[in-house]
Amino acid sequence: MPKEKILFLINPISGTKKKDNLAEQILKLLDHSRYEAEIHVTRFRGDATGIVPIKMAEGYNKFVAVGGDGTVNEIAKALVDSEGILGIIPIGSGNGLARHLRIPINIEKAMKLINRGNVEAIDYGRINGSPFFCTCGVGFDAHIGNEFAKNKGRGFLTYIKVTISDFFNYKPKKYKLKIDKIGKLKTRAFLITVANASQYGNNAYISPKADIQDGRLDICILSPFRLYRAPGIGIRLFAKKIDKSSLMHTEQAQQIVLKRKKAGVVHYDGEPCEMGKKIKIKIVPKGLKVILP
Structure with a gap:
C-alpha cells in the first residue's frame, strides 16, 4: 500500500516559543510507515497558500499547519471544497480553532492525532468572499x-x-x-x-x-x-x-x-x-x- 504524502508548513514567527529543532521533532514523532513527509518553513505572509495547490498537484493530500490561527487560515483556504485534508499542530498565540476542535496544544499529543489520521468535515465561513x-x-x-x-x-x-x-x-x-x-x-x-x-x-x-x-x-x-x-x-x-x-x-x-x-x-x-x-x-x-x- 503506497504511503500518504504529507506536508508540514511551519510558521517560524507564530507564538512566543523558540522553534529550534521543531522540524526534527516532527519527523521523529511521525509514523513513517504511513507517511512520506516534507517540511516547509514559510518565508512570508501568503507563502503557504501558494504552496498548497502546487503540492496537491504532486500528490500530497495532507497539509499540516504548524502555527497559529493565521497560519491555519492560510493553508485551510487553499484546501476548502477539495479532497485536501488539514492537520494542525498549534503553536500560535491563541490557537482558537485548535482549541475548539480539542486538538492538543502539546506537540507530541498533536502528532499522535496526525499519525492516527481520523478525518471529519467541518463548516467554514466567508467574509466578502x-x-x-x-x-x-x-x-x-x-x-x-x-x-x-x-x-x-x-x-x-x-x-x-x-x-x-x-x-x-x-x-x-x-x-x-x-x-x-x-x-x-x-x-x-x-x-x-x-x-x-x-x-x-x-x-x-x-x-x-x-x-x-x-x-x-x-x-x-x-x-x-x-x-x-x-x-x-x-x-x-x-x-x-x-x-x-x-x-x-x-x-x-x-x-x-x-x-x-x-x-x-x-x-x-x-x-x-x-x-x-x-x-x-x-x-x-x-x-x-x-x-x-
Missing part, C-alpha cells in the same frame, strides 16, 4: 487585532496590554444588519462577532455553544457598557458564560449582511483586514476536511 474558520467581526475586537498586529510583542500578555490600553479610547459604532429568516436590525455595538467556532483563542469563549458542524453561524452582538462592567465581561468570556450576559445578544444564521457608516478594519481568524461599508458573511457547510481527535 474570504474564507474564515474560527471567527470574524467588526468593532473593538477587530480594532485590537489591528493594534496587536502592529505591536512587536507577541503572546497573550501583549494582547491583554493592548486591550486594556485601547479600551478607554474606543467608541462603539452603529451598524445595520440583515439576518436571514430574522430580518433587519439596527444596533449600536461594542463589537459584533460572527462565530463558526466557539472562541477567539486562549479559551476566550465569545460563543460558547457554537457548533462547527451545524451549518450555522452565531452572530454575537455585545452592547456598549460602562467601565465597571468590564471585569465581569472578562470573567464571563473565560468562564464560557458570556452568552448569559444581559449585554450579549446572539442569533443564528446562514447569511448575514452588515452595513456601517465608514469602511474600516475587520478581523477574521485573528488577522486584521480593511474592508468597505458593506460586509457579506455566509456559512459553507462541511466544506473543509480536518484531522480530528
Whole structure:
C-alpha cells in the first residue's frame, strides 16, 4: 500500500516559543510507515497558500499547519471544497480553532492525532468572499487585532496590554444588519462577532455553544457598557458564560449582511483586514476536511 504524502508548513514567527529543532521533532514523532513527509518553513505572509495547490498537484493530500490561527487560515483556504485534508499542530498565540476542535496544544499529543489520521468535515465561513474558520467581526475586537498586529510583542500578555490600553479610547459604532429568516436590525455595538467556532483563542469563549458542524453561524452582538462592567465581561468570556450576559445578544444564521457608516478594519481568524461599508458573511457547510481527535 503506497504511503500518504504529507506536508508540514511551519510558521517560524507564530507564538512566543523558540522553534529550534521543531522540524526534527516532527519527523521523529511521525509514523513513517504511513507517511512520506516534507517540511516547509514559510518565508512570508501568503507563502503557504501558494504552496498548497502546487503540492496537491504532486500528490500530497495532507497539509499540516504548524502555527497559529493565521497560519491555519492560510493553508485551510487553499484546501476548502477539495479532497485536501488539514492537520494542525498549534503553536500560535491563541490557537482558537485548535482549541475548539480539542486538538492538543502539546506537540507530541498533536502528532499522535496526525499519525492516527481520523478525518471529519467541518463548516467554514466567508467574509466578502474570504474564507474564515474560527471567527470574524467588526468593532473593538477587530480594532485590537489591528493594534496587536502592529505591536512587536507577541503572546497573550501583549494582547491583554493592548486591550486594556485601547479600551478607554474606543467608541462603539452603529451598524445595520440583515439576518436571514430574522430580518433587519439596527444596533449600536461594542463589537459584533460572527462565530463558526466557539472562541477567539486562549479559551476566550465569545460563543460558547457554537457548533462547527451545524451549518450555522452565531452572530454575537455585545452592547456598549460602562467601565465597571468590564471585569465581569472578562470573567464571563473565560468562564464560557458570556452568552448569559444581559449585554450579549446572539442569533443564528446562514447569511448575514452588515452595513456601517465608514469602511474600516475587520478581523477574521485573528488577522486584521480593511474592508468597505458593506460586509457579506455566509456559512459553507462541511466544506473543509480536518484531522480530528
